[in-house]
Each structure stands twice: as structure tokens, then as C-alpha cells.
Amino acid sequence: MKVLVVGGGGREHALAWKIKRSPLVEKVYAAPGNAGIAQDATCVPIAPDDFDALTQFAKKEGIDLTVVGPEDPLCKGIVDRFESEGLRIFGPSEKAAQLEGSKAFSKDFMRRYGIPTAEYEIFDDPEKAKDYIKAKGAPIVVKADGLAAGKGALVCYTLEEALAAVDKIMVERAFGDAGNRVVVEEFLTGEEASFIAITDGEHIYPLAGSQDHKPIFDGDKGPNTGGMGAYSPAPVITPEVHHKVMERVMKPVVEGMKEMGHPFKGVIYAGLMITDNEPKVLEYNVRFGDPEAQPILFRMKSDLVPALLASIDGTLDQVELEYLPQASVCVVMASGGYPGSYKKGYPISGLEEVSKLENVVVFHAGTTLKDGKIVTNGGRVLGVTALGDGIKEAIDRAYEAVSLISWEGVQYRKDIGAKALRRLG
Ligand code: AMP
């Protein structure tokens, strides 16, 4: 088979790396890919939202399966477009992808189907949003309705911050049209986890649990990012929590979407807040988590490709995925200034040395080649991912590799995995 991976981040590198190892696959392409993906796939310079060029390429090259990494093309209908041209593609339709594309849609969906989530209201008028915030008080969470690269949720600890958040989203329009509406919701406390499953619209196959680290600084301080590191498995997802999530969160979303006439195929990912073993949904995503895909796929022993095909064919009940017994940790190395503005183009040193380490893989996100050298080209730059016998060993191994890599202004969290260690005692 020939497989095309759409996207060019750490998640897409992990996907290309994993898919390349499938005995079913003879060639992997990535659009547009990056300097690291180029080591596992043939990169073609096509943007993920250029559906004309992507479908043309898929036909010309005889691509048998297309796998989409990021939410943007899914929310813009890449799956509908490929299917209308007779091409096989893994992922949800445009209508089904609204679960991530519109927080207002997603919250109303959860209310309708009784899925546990934070209390909320939706506003298209900033003054009304502010009145509601004043009535509710802080802490409170203000979210842009549309896609904002993981940065559109503003957790506000004071009333002033919350009122300013409404202005930032709706008046200053920091996230563009994504801020036409806001969702204002109850602040939840607890521990977060990512519950990611593959579904064919009927059956649900959960992947290994994982935990992301959204804020930029250690101790979960500072603004939210796309995710600064992750590990798998996540001890916070006990067998009891797993069962509750399947019954209250995953089955209802798949059944509800079918009932609404938008059957969901692809990856369904619930971002959870778990309080005293009770899960609530912070958000649904409609694709693999980034960075979560990196530790999950690194410790997946089975071939992923049959599961992707089964999602398309409706035969996911026949699929079983096995994992290595080890734990896996991914530390994201980012550009100085991220998630705000940052400079690109700094040469990265140490990659050669790290490539010799066992049980470590460096997935690339924002990297490119300049004059034959790998240089930084984005906010999140690398996902340094390691396996270990237990989370402690995986953490130590990942940070050992991180210590060998550098560039001007590099930043990364020093506490990835610390929560799992605390929980395991
Ligand atoms: P979201 O994009 O909706 O997943 O939000 C991004 C991040 O903001 C989450 O991973 C949480 O860390 C935080 N967050 C979102 N909603 C809430 C909430 N209702 N209570 C507390 N924290 C939240």
C-alpha cells in the first residue's frame, strides 16, 4: 500500500514513523512533512488545506490510504472531498468534525446527550458574556468557539482577567473568526487526561491512556500551548475511570453523532478532567492528540494500519492493538517565546548524538532544512520520546536525550511525567 500522511507536526512524524513500519505499507508520503518526517517518508510541498493539490497527488501516485493529522483540514471537509473522488481516507466528515471545530456545537451536543461536562453558556455579544461572568464570579473559563491551535481556552482566576479574556477573543479578535462566539464555562479542578479511541461509527477501540501538559511552564503555570509533553499510560485512568469514560463519554458521543445523522469515523479524543474518579469532558477532539500520539505510537507494538482501515470499513470489532509493557514519555522542546511570538531558523545541535541512543526517538514538529542543516521552523520544534521500564526510567531517558540537544533560546518543561510519579508514589 501507499499511504499519505497529511500534516507536518510531531503527531504526523509519529504517524509516518509508525505507518512506515507496517508490513502492509510499501511507501509513505507526507504533505508537507518536515525535516524529521523526511527520514521516514517522502515529503511533498502541499499544504494540508490545499484539497485540489492533495486529491490530484493522491490520484497521480495511486495512494491507497490517506491519514489526516491536524484538525483544520478535517473541519474544512477533507474527508468528504477525498471520498467524493473515490479516494480512501481515515477521519471524520466535515459535519462530524464540528465536535472539535465548534465548542458551542460540542457543548450543546454534550448537554443534549447528558455527557458530563462543565456548566456553560454561549454568547455572541461581549457585553452579555461579561454580565454572565460578573454574575458567576471567578475562577471561570472563557473559550473562543472556533479553532485556535489549542490556545483559545483562557482559564481566568480573577474577574478582571475574565472580562479581559472576552475583549481579547471578541473585540481584539486574537483568534480571528474563531472568536465570533465565546463559551463561558465553570472552572473545573482535578487531574487532566487524554482518552483517545478509534471508531468506525459503531464500534469503539480505545488506545492506551495518556496525559498531556498544556501550560508552557513547570507546575502547569503560564498560558496554554498545543501541549508541552505527554506520557502513556496514564495512571489517573484507573480501570474504574476507564469504564466510566467508555459508558458516559465515548459510547454516547458515537451513538449521539449517529442519531444526529453525522456518524463519526476516525479518532475521537476526549480531553478529560478527572475529579475523585469522576470524569468530565473539557473538549472533544477529532484526531490524534499532539504530543500524545508520540508516546502512544512509540509504545504500540501492533500494526496501526489495519485499525485505520477497519475504521473506514466498519470492522473495528475485529481489531486488537497491543502495546509494549514499557512506559513512554515525550518531552516537547520549543522555541523561546512560544506560545507567543518567536524567531525561526536556529540550527539544532545534538540530533546526531541522540539518534545513537536506544529506546529514544526524536519526532520532529517545527523543523526544516536550510543549507543542509536542520533548523527550527515553528513553536513546538521536537518531541523527544523515550521508552523505559516504568515511568521514572522513561522520564530519565527522555531528559538525558533532551540534555544533548540545543539551539538558541530553546525552552522545555522540566517536570513532564511528574504527576504520574506522584500518583504512583
Ligand atoms: P480546551 O482547549 O477546551 O481543552 O482547553 C485547554 C485547556 O484549558 C485544558 O486542557 C485545561 O487545562 C484548561 N481548561 C479548559 N476548560 C477548563 C475548565 N472548565 N476548567 C478548568 N480548566 C479548563
Ligand code: GLY
Ligand atoms: N495535546 C492536545 C491536543 O492535541 O489537542
